[in-house]
Amino acid sequence: MRKKEEAAPEKKRRGRSARDQGLSRERVVEAALALIDAKGYANFSLRDVARELGVYPTAIYWYVTSRDELLVEVITRALGDLIPGPLPAGRWRDWLKELFHRYRRAVARHPNVAxxxxxxxxxxxxxxxxxxxxxxxxLLSAGFKSAELIHVYNTVITAMVGFVTLEFAGHGADERDEWEDRLRVRFEELDRDEFPLLTANMTRMSNQAFIVRWKGGTNRALEQSFDRYIDVVLDGLQRQLAGDADARKQ
Structure with missing residues (x-):
């Protein structure tokens, strides 16, 4: 009888072991981000995080309820604070451009979240x-009206996320070298008569153009193309503003 009474406190102590070791939601998220940085997310699991932290998988559920919830926290941590400083009067383009660049820099630091x-x-x-x-x-301060705000907002978010996702998203580490070699050979062996423009520009486009590349953004960044892309988007928004202003004058 006495042995049973002594065993209960020991069992309770083991149940609290994850917290006693200083485990926290922040540590769980940091460990998950480090694992994804190192190995990608395709085969990522809560069990991997537990193993990295030296605890039982059930301990992780003190802090996150699922893999998806943890991935949300990982992205939030990876992106950090994206918001530029206060908006200078009339400088909405500069503010949005800084937002786009902050986002791209954050993803470049953690490309496996792309x-x-x-x-x-x-x-x-x-x-x-x-x-x-x-x-x-x-966007409202720039002059866009509430009725069209959702469409302009969607344009901005797509511009911010879309290019960067394409630039940095890669595939898993498994068979990466073999896959890249096969893709490179595929482009190098294209028929010049059938694809005259593509083959003539292959030197310029190789690993510098979407579709015609076998290295991700961590190996061949596309910063100049990104800058051009941002200018095109912002120029388009500015022309819409000017067109709306002209329409109101008529």
């Missing part, structure tokens, strides 16, 4: 409502 950014539920849940509010405020 595929997750295309997952609507996870990327939506990880987006800071403070950032959404700041983007809406910037």
């Amino acid at each position: 595929p997750l950014l295309g997952s609507q539920i996870i990327s939506n849940a990880s987006m800071n409502p403070v950032m959404v509010e700041a983007v809406l405020r910037t």
